[in-house]
Amino acid sequence: MTKHYPLSMALHARAQKTLVGGVNSPVRSFRRVGGQPLMAVRGEGPYLWDADGNRYIDTVMSYGPHLFGHAHPKVCEAVTKAMRNSSCLGMSSEAEIEWAELLLKRLPKAEKVRAMSTGTEACATAIRLARGYTKRDKILKFSGHYHGHVDSLMVAAGSGLATLADASRPVPDSAGIPKALTDLAVVSEFNNLTLLEEVFQRHGNEFAAAILEPVMGNMGVIPPDPVFLRELRELTRTYGAVLIFDEVMTGLRVGRNSAQGLFGVEPDLTCLGKIIGGGLPLSALAGRAEIMDHLAPLGPVYQAGTLSGNPVSIAAGIAMMKLIDSENPYERLETFGAKLQGWISDEAARCRLPVRVERVASMISVFFRQDKLRNDRDALATDGNLFNQYFWNMLEEGFMLPPSPYEACFLATSHLELGDDVWAAGLRRVFERIRT
Template structure:
């Protein structure tokens, strides 16, 4: 039963007085789905509790990092020990080397990497590095892919291939995005035409291999192969944004999944975050030695950060990676995620509700559509009203999914069979009402 005084409402009213929209990241505001955000008081395992003390099964997991669940003992111990030694030094530590070595061992396309504090910072610098390494200016990105809120990447599609994108945020001057070309995801013909028109000027192509900000949309194998071929042919760098998918869809990240179908496949630069920080502010970008040595202090591409390689964050990330490397971890996690997705699909189809779903490793997504979409335009056909009803129906039954139609979901090692069964049963009840 809902308390007479909803503390979430009270906290939101208070937050709005001092924080724009009451939140420090827009999707948290529930503007897409309506209602009041849940203010989390604590979390443990697969659950969090809000200001009213209500428990929810958590399928956002801090938007992906909590692959082990909240408060994993080994991670907690590592963080507590690191904190005792100091929060931040502004000088190098051995743990930065250890974390870099661990990541490089998992993602062999990278020979060197640089640690930073956020996915936005990593993506922004990867673009700068591609331009600096090639001496070119133009960048290709794809509609529906999100690479952080750097000015050059806050772009929507232009009116055609001869014109470049238009800024999607106030405060981004047109001249900042005039070198960014926005194409349709999974559209090979458009990709080929873009390189035919602009190939000599393209510094890099940045892409989410599985787009987690269109909910969950895979790049096809043929499209992925063509991205690699065209970048190689025209001397552009292929940048894989694995902030979300890195060490989440597979131990070797999404690029290892595509390499199974495309022998020898690898990107030139990889952007990572989320899981490699274990929930702390930490991200990275890396690539071949010749590219990475373009960075200061060795080369002319500048990047710096006061908190880069933070000793507490690196302890958290290192402990997380060491846990997910254990034998059988990803097989078990993948099976859990598949069980959830199959159960949701079966429950939806019992009611005749249009529904499609997909997953890889510990990442999943679903659509109120009869078939999985392949690009942003198709994603936009999802019934937004029904999704909002589904979101609140699940929330009322103690299940927390992303409060927006366009966000992927995440399963952790802490989710039990009972959690999955409870989620599927809650969804079945809500599906009958839609």
């Protein structure tokens, strides 16, 4: 290894004295890949710089928000301008209306939206709203899907079939969550139609909602079987449960109309975050007015926030959506994503490494196993040691990857400026090193 990280190491040592584990979000600790976490200094376009001055091609892109790369001038300009009019107003403003109009144009079946600050908050509100609307308590979720650290949804499933056998007694994923809450969750398996139908036969009339990531992104990228999504839509409709798409990751990323547009399945409620705030704290819950109007102040389901619809975040969100309209990034990202998928698969095959690349639009994951992945069990059955080698070798080669085999890489339009050979040659050297 030729890269050195003395300043990152010193900063992390200092951070550990005041920040829990030296981080403000667990994945940043690099524990999964077994090494010292790097400390970031700045990002610009496709690049990220660490504290030691090493420059990386960043494929983390802050876990999704930067569709055009870091620090896009238009987003920076909008944020600076908004900030001069105060970072927080405490009253509604015209910019929030413009942001809502721009957002709802992209979600054809959604009529109303509520702005919040984090994806977790949007998912927690979606669950409370579905419960308040249906007057039912049970929630259907899918193993391996992450909806933020919402108490009701922090449920480990084990295998789907095992879960069905004891569906009313799932185990909380974290200490501090009352089991009485997670007992209200039923956990099924993504892309498993047979299990889905059985679960609805047993519990369908009790479900307030079914919530899922329409493209699984939090075990690495696992595409949906479109038939599975359509069947879930049908079953939720038949049994009177609210269908919630958690599009915090996929929203405005996998296409202009998000995953619901890409796969042609319309949910009742959509959770959004990341891109809609251009990298500032901004999330949203959007959906049919009939359901959304159950939120306070119109309805009995309470939800509020000092920072909700924050003017600086809203300005970044508007700038992002205007950029999307003027740049139309999706076709270019699809073409580049397909090329990158091909390079990774080809170079791995040349080196006889068991690699499967899964991708939906500009979300991409490299799994160390040969076969197609359909669910979290498949993701857990990949080779973690090979991934760790891949991660550290890519870092050495100047590519920043998420420090976990269970996170997606995100492509941005700024990646397209780098030239094909930067990627293909870098990948070739990395796989050759792993092979030996």
